[in-house]
Amino acid sequence: MSASVAGLVLQADSGFIARLLENANVPYADTVGAAITFVLVAVGVYVLGRATIVPLVNRLMKARSLDTHARKPLRKLTGGVLGFVSVAVAFAFAGFGSILTALATIGAAATLAIGFAMQDVIANFVAGVFIFTDRPFRIGDWIEWDNHSGIVEDISLRVTRVRTFDNELLTVPNSDLTTGVIKNPVAKDQLRMKFTFGIGYDDDVDKATEIILAEAEAHDDILDDPGPSVRLVELGDSSVGLQSRIWIANPSRSDFVKTRGEYVKAVKERFDAEGINIPYPNRTIGGELAVEGGALAESVED
Numbered sequence: 001m002s003a004s005v006a007g008l009v010l011q012a013d014s015g016f017i018a019r020l021l022e023n024a025n026v027p028y029a030d031t032v033g034a035a036i037t038f039v040l041v042a043v044g045v046y047v048l049g050r051a052t053i054v055p056l057v058n059r060l061m062k063a064r065s066l067d068t069h070a071r072k073p074l075r076k077l078t079g080g081v082l083g084f085v086s087v088a089v090a091f092a093f094a095g096f097g098s099i100l101t102a103l104a105t106i107g108a109a110a111t112l113a114i115g116f117a118m119q120d121v122i123a124n125f126v127a128g129v130f131i132f133t134d135r136p137f138r139i140g141d142w143i144e145w146d147n148h149s150g151i152v153e154d155i156s157l158r159v160t161r162v163r164t165f166d167n168e169l170l171t172v173p174n175s176d177l178t179t180g181v182i183k184n185p186v187a188k189d190q191l192r193m194k195f196t197f198g199i200g201y202d203d204d205v206d207k208a209t210e211i212i213l214a215e216a217e218a219h220d221d222i223l224d225d226p227g228p229s230v231r232l233v234e235l236g237d238s239s240v241g242l243q244s245r246i247w248i249a250n251p252s253r254s255d256f257v258k259t260r261g262e263y264v265k266a267v268k269e270r271f272d273a274e275g276i277n278i279p280y281p282n283r284t285i286g287g288e289l290a291v292e293g294g295a296l297a298e299s300v301e302d
Contacts, residue, residue: 042090049082074132077157120173121158127174128157136177137184142253144183146176151253165253190223191251193260197267198239200277205232205240208276212244215266221259223247238279 057078132155137143141152143162150162150170160177162170185191199208209230216228226247234241244267248259271278 037093038090041093042086045089046082046086049086050079053082054078120175124158124174127178128155128159130178131155131160131174132157136182137187141184142186144185145180148172185256186251186253190226190247190249191256192226192245192247193256194243194245195260195264196233196241196243197271198236198241198278199271200238200279201240203240203276205242207274208242208271211270211274211276212242212267215263215270216244216246219246219259219263219266221248221255222263223249 054075057074061074131137137152139152139155143149143152148162148164148170150164150168152160153163153169154161158174160172160174162172164170197208197212199205212230213228216222217224222228223246228244228246231243231245232240233243244263246263248255268278270276
């Protein structure tokens with residue numbers, strides 16, 4: 001008896017709720033339902049993307065051996081794209097097609113306006129992406145460009161920060177590093193250095209060559225393979241130029257300067273000990289010579 005009474009009560013309640021919905025403003029109910037659908041779909045797509053897309057992107061970055069610092073902005077970019085996609089999919093599922101179209105139109109117009117106003121920023125952003133993908137240099141590398149040089153300290157999607165050898169910090173727009181030529185002397189495991197020694201015309205070229213090679217072979221930081229070599233490269237006004245070509249391993253700016261300085265000093269001391277002359281360069285001076293107390297003026301050259 002009690003069960004039948006409960007059933008009657010439920011039927012009465014159902015009828016009351018149905019009449020209430022019939023009398024209520026149905027568009028509001030549809031809007032609430034669409035809003036709930038929007039939130040659920042947006043959250044679901046975003047969570048699913050975080051669980052699948054983000055790990056995939058991380059594996060791809062590790063496969064390309066990107067530095068830890070380089071991965072951070074790419075992760076932020078991935079999260080932003082994922083959020084935009086989640087909102088777009090949620091709009092579609094919630095039936096807000098007209099709103100999505102309007103937002104797309106407004107977004108396109110805003111993008112066009114912002115694009116004109118921020119051309120340099122966008123160019124630097126795109127250049128930063130290319131730096132991360134092409135990897136012309138890494139943090140800690142010694143690079144040279146446009147009469148500048150230094151050690152890369154930080155790489156972001158907009159700028160690269162370089163510490164010069166005078167301890168100055170340069171903040172360089174990424175587009176400057178992708179539109180010009182970048183020299184990276186430490187990109188490979190070995191680096192060749194060249195230095196031209198000038199000897200007098202009366203000195204023995206073969207003897208000087210032997211000294212240059214011997215000092216290269218005696219230096220611990222100069223490689224035997226590839227071995228050092230010497231070439232006669234010029235006959236100057238006052239000297240004969242012998243160019244030494246040597247190789248060092250695991251190059252860095254400090255190694256480069258230290259090794260070259262020690263090597264050149266050793267060759268100079270051997271030249272002095274063996275009586276090989278390093279002549280002073282000749283200079284030609286043109287002008288007028290006037291003699292006081294007379295009318296003589298003549299052109300001279302020295």
